[in-house]
Amino acid sequence: MTGIVDSHFHIWRQKDLPWLNGPMVPRIFGPYEPIRRDYPITEYLGDLQGSGVEKAVYVQTNWARDDYENEVDWVSATAKEFGWPHAIVAYANMSVPDVRPQLDRLKLYPLVRGVRMQLHWHPVEEYRFAPDAQQVIDPSVRANIARLKDYGFSFDLQLFPAQMRDGARVVAENPETDFILTHCGMLVDRQAETVSAWQEGLRQFSGMTNFHAKLSGLGTFVHRNDADLIGFIVDRAADILGSDHLMFGSNFPIEKLWTDYPTIIETYRKATERRDPAAQQNMLRDTAMRVYRPM
Secondary structure: OOOOOEEEOOOOOHHHHHHHHOOOOOOOOOHHHHOOOOOOOHHHHOOOOOOOOEEEEEEEEOOHHHHHHHHHHHHHHHHHHHOOOOOOEEEEOOOOOOOOOHHHHOOOOOOEEEOOOOOOOOOOOOOOOOOOOOOHOOOOHHHHHHHHHOOEEEEEEEEOHHHHHHHHHHHHOOOOOOOOEEEHOOOOOOHHHHHHHHHHHOOOOOOOOOEEEOOOOOOOOOOOOHHHHHHHHHHHHHHHHHHHHHHEEOOOHHHHHHOOOOHOOOOOHHOOOOOOHHHHHHHHHHHHHHHHHOO
């Protein structure tokens, strides 16, 4: 096994993040007081020391919308100074009439590989981010996603299972654009009905060559590093999508609320060991290298 690629991590300065300032509000990952502070690249590098991770992809952290370029500029400067991260997924507001002025600015930064705007909606209020479940097929959003191919940008797609049929429609409409499902579709619990809906959601994307999913954030709803749950998700996602459509992501420092980086890595290593060496290589390195092309 060659080095691992972390396809989903964050660094941040608390002052830039509205959701880390002001009064505590309910979040999808539970109480977050321990991470209401700066999480610099130096701490991240310390966290992953000795883990075998050789490259990492930074994913936007919801700065104020108008600061989307400032975020990328800061992360790019960090990469220039420290050599990490090796690729960036930036924010772009896909709900505006024409996102191209934003994409034109992002294209100036060599590390930007794609964009994310969180479109997930759930009946449980603290789980939702989008204003409604149909935002993924809003005409403006669909039109702007269709423009990504002209920039060579991917789109990080964050949805719950009930939205995946609509999500698959968008993926099918844009065969030249890579889509990456955040947190492998966010399985909320292990109840039979929930698992069935999640698996059926993933099946909507089966066979789509431009679709991939991140094995990341799998502690989001249980608030712990659950080896059995991670193995369960890895096995079923690999069966449905194929290992060449899956990639590991640490989701640090969110997962730092309940575990440490070496434990995360060891848990995913064991979960992927159930597959052959080529499949392990896909999930821990090759898919992320191919899709995000980290420098």
